[in-house]
Amino acid sequence: MALIVQKYGGTSVADCDRIKNVVRRVISTKKKGNDVVVVLSAMAGQTNHLISLAKEMQEFPNPRELDVLLSTGEQVTIALFCMASREMGVEAVSFLGHQIPIRTDDAHGRARIADIDSDKLRTVLDKGQIAVVAGFQGVTDYGDITTLGRGGSDTTAVAVAVALDADLCEIYTDVEGVYSTDPNICSDARKLEKISYEEMLEMASLGAKVLEIRSVEFAMRYCMPLHVRSSFTDTPGTMVVKEDATMENILVSGVTYSRDEARITLSRVPDRPGIAAAIFKPISDAGMVVDMIIQNTRAGELTDMTFTVPRGDYHQTMELVKRVAGEIGAEKVAGDDNIAKVSIVGVGMRNHSGVAGKMFQILADHGINVLMISTSEIKISCIIEEKFTELAVRALHEGFELEKGPAV
């Protein structure tokens, strides 16, 4: 008998019939002898509907009130779930963030969980009932309702699993698991049987939208095994677990990409201490996040500085940088928002050389010019022209033979 936390996303609870299907799934898990805690999202589309109502009332909705509004979405699904479960003869009890409580800081719209009291949940489980938790929401010490941001229900699920010392946290979604790359781009994309937390983090932050990144960090910190799977089939999905020895045999686990990129270059910047700070301080003060930064030293005392920002921040950043360029005496500012980032991810890279070289060769063989490179222990990212995105993803997926699966 295990204690399992199951999280179902918005498409899995999109209407009354789907909620009933989810109830059947949960009851079946319970009837196998497991204790089950269910974490639910709002019905698909509901959060967007509420946001549009909010914007009708206030151009930039007050964050505290927006959280009061948005948290109703999950409140509706947990209540409906418990009713359906009782109709099928299994007692289920719903819990809102403030009832457990799931305590957070007061950063409305992107709150972080501080702690979770597991007493009420345990009481319900001890009675043989199903505990049903509203995802995405928490409460401050003052009693204000907070939300955790997009995908926050994943984080709720993992945090609840950790608080209860659960055996497993299952994340049910509308895809069958984590793929070696985007199946929409590459028909050979293969569902991964398992993947390490670190790889999942790189995949998530690089654009694979299966799991919310904070939930993976949380799971990694507490070694909570995650099972990402579909709520529409019984096929096993992808286990996200602690790195083990077999994983190192796999050179590359996945290929990811992101089109949400823009590049800015300052040419012939005087190369003196403090110049990077002069450029990047105003950008971060404006709340924009710089991703890659590359500095090329030229002959003499001049240098070129190139960096990338999310595409949505491109124009605002350009304005800022042009002002700074004048102040620090840079010769020219150039920008480009027709770029994309393709990356390969794999813990096997740590112990194998030549992976980067192979990646560049594959791209070159397909006539794709690499504009910028950045690497970490377990990933290599290349900035390329946006029009080559699909070609690059397919070429890398094929070149590293990802369609073949683990070559153990």
Next chain:
Amino acid sequence: MALIVQKYGGTSVADCDRIKNVVRRVISTKKKGNDVVVVLSAMAGQTNHLISLAKEMQEFPNPRELDVLLSTGEQVTIALFCMASREMGVEAVSFLGHQIPIRTDDAHGRARIADIDSDKLRTVLDKGQIAVVAGFQGVTDYGDITTLGRGGSDTTAVAVAVALDADLCEIYTDVEGVYSTDPNICSDARKLEKISYEEMLEMASLGAKVLEIRSVEFAMRYCMPLHVRSSFTDTPGTMVVKEDATMENILVSGVTYSRDEARITLSRVPDRPGIAAAIFKPISDAGMVVDMIIQNTRAGELTDMTFTVPRGDYHQTMELVKRVAGEIGAEKVAGDDNIAKVSIVGVGMRNHSGVAGKMFQILADHGINVLMISTSEIKISCIIEEKFTELAVRALHEGFELEKGPAV
């Protein structure tokens, strides 16, 4: 400068535009130098929509979960209100039942308010902000969400007004006040300028659906003046206040009616002690409420017993009574659900004789037979055939010259 609690019902907040209108009204009250606490209902239709969702999930929705579901309605309106208010430049802060808290017992769906902590509301008012409270909902000591039943937002408003020792509680609705009778039946119906709590209680319980009855009881107990008025006009409505000397000059304040009646008669019941208990105990045990009871002694040791119940309980009550009739040896059980109750209400009756006689005469003059009569200090009710309802209401309204207003 006064402290005013304003409650707006579902039709007043039915969509975003109407909510904005309500915000303008509240801000205008505030700009006149008043502190304002706003209590809101769910958007019109929302509660019914949620109930239909619930019934899709469970034939008899679990009361605790139903309250979790239904309480989202008010949560949405208070958040939207606060956003709109901020957009118009006035800070407003929303409060859910559990945030204040409004503590209730755990009778889900018809909870009673135990107490209200006014600290958080006062803090907000002291900052010059508008406090916006979700109507209809509360919280148990355990942290479970409760709702107060249909019309519960009126009760929330009065209870909050009492807790804050407010100067006035305004109930905004879609009618202009309390009328001398139903304007849909009698075009001469006149809006009453003021009415006593006692009269309002009789009017409310007799079928005038302007104010929830518990809110009037609450207001009466704490002498909180109520102002029932329309949110769509600026016309003053009806003040519901403590009885004063001028009111006694008014013989009859209003004529009300109810079609929600059914009558059951047991004939030739043996007239011995305990017989009434034998009849009515099983009915009340089954949760049904008997209204009028009339016992006529016949010659000898037999009596007739007639009583009324809500029409929805008619068939179930008949079943019960037939069983009891056999046990106690009553000769016959007859029933009739084609009846209605018409009543006249007025504190002036206390000091004036002949009101009842005049009522019966008016009905007789119109060929309306009186089937049952019941009286209290300030009201007289007659059971008549249902088909005479409108005729009786119009006749009494005209006969007591209610269209003329106070004859002070």
